[in-house]
Amino acid sequence: MEDREPLFSHTPVLLSECISALDVRDGLTYVDCTTGGGGHSFEIARRLGERGRLICLDRDADALNAAKKRLAPFRDKITFVHVNFSEIASVLDEFRIENLGGVLMDLGCSAFQQTEASRGFSYMKDAPLDMRMNREDTLTARDVVNGYPPERLLKIIDTYGEERFASSIVSAIVRRRAVKPIESTAELSDIICSAIPQKFRATGHHPAKKTFQAIRIEVNRELDAISPAVRGAAEKLTPGGKLVIISFQSGEDKIVKNTLSELANPCICPRDFPVCVCGRKPTVRIDTKKPILPSEKELDENPRSRSAKLRIATKLPIPATEKRGETK
Secondary structure (H helix, E strand, O other): OOOOOOOOOOOOOOHHHHHHHHOOOOOOEEEEOOOOOOHHHHHHHHOOOOOOEEEEEEOOHHHHHHHHHHOHHHHHHEEEEEOOHHHHHHHHHHOOOOOEEEEEEEOOOOHHHHHOHHHOOOOOOOOEOOOOOOOOOOOOHHHHHHHOOHHHHHHHHHHHHOOOOHHHHHHHHHHHHHHOOOOEHHHHHHHHHHHOOHHHHOOOOOOOHHHHHHHHHHHHOHHHHHHHHHHHHHHHEEEEEEEEEEEOOHHHHHHHHHHHHHHHOOOOOOOOOOOOOOOOOOOEEEOOOOOEOOOHHHHHHOHHHHHOEEEEEEEOOOOHHHOOOOOO
């Protein structure tokens, strides 16, 4: 079957670094927890060999359908599952996977969702305020913008968006919605821009970027899924298996870093104890003391990669024949 072009433009972030870290081997199963348009999955599938298998998860049914077209040449080796990646352990149990060699997580909003204007993720394209990654969910961006009390909106935009003008933006939203509900992405974007001083609008990223990010994270409860997914993946990996995680937002990266640290050093004994008596053993070895960042070349070719951070861990115990030094 011919390799057809996907229906939208998609450049996977930190692709070579992820594929190198996964070290795909024949006879093992791999999971792409956030398949999106299938960019990372395509490169994993190419390397599976005769007995390898790939499981593609995504909470967005539309994204999965797009990925199926992109990954059609490898269809007999791939299983697609419409599910939140926080449920990875249950999925692996359902399919009785006992040879899990690697798990990839590419957090945040996918290129597919940003490209589809009608989904309401983009501040650059006018559409109804939606932002649901899973259209079966009930909470929408319209509900958040028009229904949340001001103090809750402020906390979301300040925490998830790290927006310095959060207070002014919330005040502008509250004033507008008192007149009539805010219905579209263009309308919300205009309100946000009007709340930011002129001298700050022309520098750096789009003025609405951080607020849209914050609302999207709230609508989809994105941060709530990360730790369960990391723990579930670590539990199911075979010894020597790889856990490869890309984050884009500081809140995401903090959760990834802290969860991996707890798995690598689970001891709960008081620090003044001379030896460990709690009996908790490390689950993983962290291979990246500091996250891997995109190269200058990638930054030039794919601006979306600018905030990306890659962390890698290996399931313990590591087979003697596979022990390696830490990833640089």
